[in-house]
Amino acid sequence: MNSEEIHLRDYLRVISKRRNLVLTVFGLIFVAVALYTFARTPLYEGTTQVLIEKARPSGLGSEGSYRLYDPEFYETQFQLIKSRAVALRVVRALELTAADLEADRERGLLASLGDWVRDLKRTVKRVILGEMEEPEAVDAEGEEIALADEISENLTVRPFKNSRIVTISYRSPNPEFAARVANTTARAYIEQTLNMKLDSTRLTLDWMTRKAEEERKKLDKAEKALQAYMVANDIVTLEDRLAVTPQKLNQISSQLVIAEAKRKEQEAIYNQVRRLVDSPEEAETLPAVASDPAMQTLRTEILKAEQHVRELSAKYGPKHPVMKKVVGDLEVLRRKRDQEVQRIVRSLENQYELAVSTEEGLRAQLEKTKAEALNLNQKFIQYGVLKREVETNRQLYDALMMKIKEQSITRETQPVNLWIVQKASVPEGPVLPNKPKNLLLGLIVGLMAGIGLAFFVEYLDNTVKYPDETEKALGLSVLGLVSLWKEKDKVLERVLLDQPRSGCAENYRALRTAVMLSSPEGAPGRILITSPGAAAGKTTTAANLAVTMAQTEKKVLLIDGDMRKPRLHRVFGLSNRYGLSNYLAGGSGEDLLQKGPVDNLAIITSGPVPPNPAELLSSARMSKLLDGLEKNFDVIICDTPPLLTVADPRILSRLFKGTVLVVRARQTTFEMAGKAIKSLADINAPVLGLVINALELKKSDYYYQYYYQSYYGEEPEAQEG
Incomplete structure (x- = not known):
């Protein structure tokens, strides 16, 4: 599945x-x-x-x-x-x-x-x-x-x-x-x-009676105005002319279109022939010249004469009287052809001028007819206005009289x-x-609103909580889970020393096992512990991981690389007068290592807080120190400041073979964890996995309670202290 x-x-x-x-x-x-x-x-x-x-x-x-x-x-x-x-x-x-x-x-x-x-x-x-x-x-x-x-x-x-x-x-x-x-x-x-x-x-009868009287007066006035206009403008004759003028206008427009087309055609032919008037042979190829009967006859005679010249040239020389005669006849025919071309050009020119004159005459006649039609239309428009007014008033008056009679008859109907x-x-x-109904509705609406709000709150909660969804969201394996520590009078950093059989102690032993199995060669020789933000539990994880590894008879070195807010010296009750910052600033390596609370565990405290922690950690002395210590210890664990706050963890991650990222359940968001993972990936730092710290197992988290109970053989309540 x-x-x-x-x-x-x-x-x-x-x-x-x-x-x-x-x-x-x-x-x-x-x-x-x-x-x-x-x-x-x-x-x-x-x-x-x-x-x-x-x-x-x-x-x-x-x-x-x-x-x-x-x-x-x-x-x-x-x-x-x-x-x-x-x-x-x-x-x-x-x-x-x-x-x-x-x-x-x-x-x-x-x-x-x-x-x-x-x-x-x-x-x-x-x-x-x-x-x-x-x-x-x-x-x-x-x-x-x-x-x-x-x-x-x-x-x-x-x-x-x-x-x-x-x-x-x-x-x-x-x-x-x-x-x-x-x-x-x-x-x-x-x-x-x-x-x-x-x-x-x-009310309707009263209004229609008054309105009918008004419309009757308007009708009388409109009829008198129409009659006077008809007498003044001879409307009877005007109607006959108005019927003939549009037909005449259409005929002239059609003739003008034909004349304009003919003029354009004659103009095109004339322009072609006029350009070739000095080249009779080329002009002869034009359709307007070639189609002339006289030109066709001359062309036939010229072809025959040219053929006759070719036949006689085979028998006689060019100075022979017969040859001179036929050549002279051919020249005469060619001169006639040139004269005929000139005649055709003049004929086409006359036709073109006639077409232009015809077009201009029709255009003038069209303008005259348009002016006449416009004058007639203006007179007839006023006539139509007066006539429509009479018809409208008559219709209104007749309709009102009909409604008055109808209302008088039907006034008693419902x-x-x-x-x-x-x-x-x-x-x-x-x-x-x-x-x-109301109680059932309140039951349904209340239940649906509660469930909807629960899913909405769950959707808004984007903090790290459970390993399966964390691995799915971030793409990293979860190395271990640490349950929430509720005993205020006990120090969680010393849980393996003070309460070795508690649930949290078992959590760190499980984390040790996961780290040792994180690669085929076993646990990396250098492990960096960091977190996206503050108060995630990285110092607690580093201290307990170092103690539990030392309990497996491995030689472990715990370094406090947080030279901004160091805590390891207070956790284990050590002196912080001389530590890592002194050595990186140029001090000797004497008294650098301090004995831890268990066998096989040594601790290097941070030393006094320097003004430039990042410059000290990026120095060559830090790399040289780790190379020298790696020969004497099986595992070196380093605690660092938060990854997204300062540059120290990224500087140190290049010197370590594996990085463990500690996130706090229900506090560290997926966005913060994602940014931390990306910052490590940008510098190719190897990341072993995640540790989810302070995971509070509620009664609703049945799956994880079962996981803890079956894995550790204890109830979750006992693991919390």
Whole structure:
């Protein structure tokens, strides 16, 4: 199976690990929904059923425009039912007052809280702005409008699917009041529809009567203006000329196009012949010259004469009388050909001039005809304007008179057919809140929100935690895991000395084994310990790795290469008066090595903090020191400063055969670790692998708990101290 595949247990692991967050979000949402559900006042719904049909027209000119299916019609009726006009009729019919609706409003916890907040805002506003005067009294009309708006807000209009029946519902904490308002609204809607029809018809008749009189006056005025214009411009003769002129204009345009084409053709032929007039033989090849009958006859005679000359030249010499005669005849024919070419050129020139003259005459005639047509069009445009105005006014007047007669006949008809199918009865139970539905919704939404937030938090967490995902993300093997050390009174750097059977001690022994097996030749002779950032545990790892290797009877040297914040001398209680910095600055090698806390372990402390650690570490004395010490020790382990903070680790990594990168679980990010690995790869430093330090194994980390238990034979709790 592909190791990159995401399994269901990975999702379950995330949910289990973030279960506190999931339960918290779920609890908050579910409790909020439950409080809202049980604190809300129960609402009862009274429902009335009304049949609404679109009335058919009376048949006077409107049958063609009637549509049985009209989706906008029903939506219009729904808005009319919820309009303020209908609500005002309800208020007046039931004789409602503000006290009636005040007693009918919700009195639950949420409603009381909302009223308290609104009263507090008004009080604060009056105090800040100094508005301490008494509120103005609301007039009767304003009170009715406010009551009508409140009635309209609580109305619900719903159509039955695939029917013409509409339900009008009203919700109220009082079931009797809900039924009364629903029934009264249905009756008010019917009354409002009838009144709207009567008012509309009356207003329409008044307006159309006034408009018809205005249109009659406009029609009379337009007819008189048209008649006067026809007399002044002789419109009868003008119509005949307007019909002939366009035809004449088209004919002249066609002739002009033909003449222009003929002129261009004659011009092209004339230009060709004129260029070759001095070369009769070349001019003879042109189609316009070659097609001339006289030229064809001369060409035939010249060919015969030339053939006759060739025949006689075979018998006679050039000075023979016969030869002179035939040669003279040939010259005469050629002169005639040249004369004929000149004649053809003059003929083509005359044809070209005639074509130019014809084109110019047609163009002048076309311009004249255009001017005449333009003048006629201008006169006829004004005539058309006046005529259209007369026709428009006549159509408007006739239409208004037809509508006036139609409205007078159909004024008593109804535009909508309305019947109350079923009156509202007093509801037996509330419709809101729906407690089972709300609780189920709160359960589902709370659970989904908690799980979603858990995955979001997991997505944002980009710190190093577990070996499999670390190896996948960084491309390096994990050499070992060190569990989180929770005993504050114990020093983790001395765990192998103080608590050799603890879980952390076993972690470092496992790390020792992994380092020794990191290459076929065994553990490298020089091992550099570093970390991407501070407080990752590199000094702890270097100290414990050196102790556990020395316990295998290998001769181990531990060097404190952190000459900025040294700690090894304090961990093992050694003197730091003379150390690595003294030697690299030019001191002698005496008293450089100090005995460690176990056999086979020697320690070189950092010495006094120098002003230039990087320059000392990059000196030749450092390389010479390591070469000399390597002869006396099996393993040299060096602790260094953080890799991304200073250049010291990169300088030293060139002198060591393997680098171990220490990262702190849930603190070191993958970006920091990736940058550290890249900085080592840029200088070709060999990296043995990673050590994940301070890994806290929670109950949700079942896989790693099982790993630790099976590997070390202990429970994770015992390993933590």
